[in-house]
Amino acid sequence: MHRAAHQLFDRPLVFEDALALAVIGLEAEAELRRGQDWHGHAAPGLRAFIVARSRLTEDLLAEAAGQGTRQYVVLGAGLDTYGYRQSRGRPPLSIFEVDHPATQAWKRARLKEANLAIPANVFHAPVDFEREPLDAGLRSANFDFDRPAFVAWLGVTPYLSRDAVMATLGFVASRLAKGSEIVFDYAELVDVSDPSRRARFDALSARVARAGEPFRTFFDPATLERDVRALGFSDMHDWDASALNARYFAGRGDGLRIPGLGHCLHARV
Numbered sequence: 001m002h003r004a005a006h007q008l009f010d011r012p013l014v015f016e017d018a019l020a021l022a023v024i025g026l027e028a029e030a031e032l033r034r035g036q037d038w039h040g041h042a043a044p045g046l047r048a049f050i051v052a053r054s055r056l057t058e059d060l061l062a063e064a065a066g067q068g069t070r071q072y073v074v075l076g077a078g079l080d081t082y083g084y085r086q087s088r089g090r091p092p093l094s095i096f097e098v099d100h101p102a103t104q105a106w107k108r109a110r111l112k113e114a115n116l117a118i119p120a121n122v123f124h125a126p127v128d129f130e131r132e133p134l135d136a137g138l139r140s141a142n143f144d145f146d147r148p149a150f151v152a153w154l155g156v157t158p159y160l161s162r163d164a165v166m167a168t169l170g171f172v173a174s175r176l177a178k179g180s181e182i183v184f185d186y187a188e189l190v191d192v193s194d195p196s197r198r199a200r201f202d203a204l205s206a207r208v209a210r211a212g213e214p215f216r217t218f219f220d221p222a223t224l225e226r227d228v229r230a231l232g233f234s235d236m237h238d239w240d241a242s243a244l245n246a247r248y249f250a251g252r253g254d255g256l257r258i259p260g261l262g263h264c265l266h267a268r269v
């Protein structure tokens with residue numbers, strides 16, 4: 001919904017997604033067009049973060065593909081549309097969408113309704129990160145563990161236990177081929193002494209909890225970086241809101257920017 005709202009309300013686009021509206025469907029598009037909340041004061045900060053993390057991921061993916069990576073793993077893919085709008089002329093990637101079985105079934109229904117075929121190089125692997133090994137899910141989708149992969153894991157870590165987050169990162173570090181990369185986002189532990197940050201955070205937490213998926217896990221950036229390095233990752237780069245704003249939102253006339261708390265971490269195996 002946020003990526004679709006971005007296509008409707010923001011110029012210039014930070015993240016071009018020609019299928020974002022199609023995949024949410026006409027009813028949801030109508031909701032976006034009427035809903036004050038989507039383009040009014042409440043949502044733009046979160047929307048900015050969501051489009052920036054997708055843009056950063058696809059920028060880094062393009063660099064990895066330029067260096068020869070041919071496998072793209074989208075963990076917790078949700079309604080991500082990359083696999084359905086691959087650009088012609090680029091070397092084809094094998095794309096593995098791994099998601100909770102319930103979400104994946106819902107996405108397949110959404111794709112069907114939007115008349116979007118699943119291309120032959122897009123593979124769906126249903127996995128519940130809290131209960132099932134990623135290994136088996138990827139294997140069943142014919143993922144090649146001997147070749148490097150670029151892994152995106154966006155909008156998922158806040159909803160998992162810390163143990164499940166670290167288990168998945170440990171799996172990527174220990175099982176994927178050398179040269180593999182991951183980009184994931186996380187929410188920074190809130191500084192409760194800052195009332196305006198605290199209020200924004202409480203409002204967002206209440207909203208996602210009402211939607212049935214409460215936030216569970218937050219990280220202190222320095223501790224996370226140390227723990228991720230200990231798993232075997234190297235070349236880490238953490239983007240906080242100010243780094244993402246400088247990279248993607250500088251000089252805009254509409255004031256769209258990320259207000260705080262969200263980070264993206266990029267690391268190599």
Ligand SMILES: C[S@@+](CC[C@H](N)C(=O)[O-])C[C@H]1O[C@@H](n2cnc3c(N)ncnc32)[C@H](O)[C@@H]1O
Nearest residue numbers: 076077078099100103127128129130154155156
């Ligand atoms: C906020 S959506 C993010 C979707 C997408 N990556 C994006 O950037 O828009 C959260 C995703 O996490 C997935 N997820 C949450 N808990 C999960 C679990 N235990 N196992 C697998 N996927 C999970 C949901 O199915 C959903 O696709």
